Amino acid sequence: MSAKVNVKKIILAVLIILAGFALYSFFLKSDEAEKDLLANTLGTSGSVGREFIVLLNELRSLEIDSSIFDLPIFKNLSDFGVDIPAEPVGNPNPFSPAP
Numbered sequence: 001m002s003a004k005v006n007v008k009k010i011i012l013a014v015l016i017i018l019a020g021f022a023l024y025s026f027f028l029k030s031d032e033a034e035k036d037l038l039a040n041t042l043g044t045s046g047s048v049g050r051e052f053i054v055l056l057n058e059l060r061s062l063e064i065d066s067s068i069f070d071l072p073i074f075k076n077l078s079d080f081g082v083d084i085p086a087e088p089v090g091n092p093n094p095f096s097p098a099p
Contacts, residue, residue, distance in 0.1 A: 068074060
């Protein structure tokens with residue numbers, strides 16, 4: 001009977017140590033991990049923002065030559081589009097029973 005009590009005490013002690021470690025890592029270690037995550041996020045977003053601004057400035061500096069629209073070859077282009085006829089509309093809610 002005393003062997004069972006000793007095994008129970010050892011298991012209880014191990015569980016308490018594991019619970020203590022879990023609480024420590026959850027509450028105290030998470031602050032450091034959040035700081036690292038925040039630093040990495042700010043560093044990454046800063047470089048992405050900088051790249052975006054450079055790209056935006058490059059787009060603003062583009063000049064489009066609109067004289068192409070005055071050329072006779074452009075004016076002779078014709079539209080080959082096809083008109084789509086109107087079709088009857090079915091049930092507005094496909095999951096409701098048909099009227």
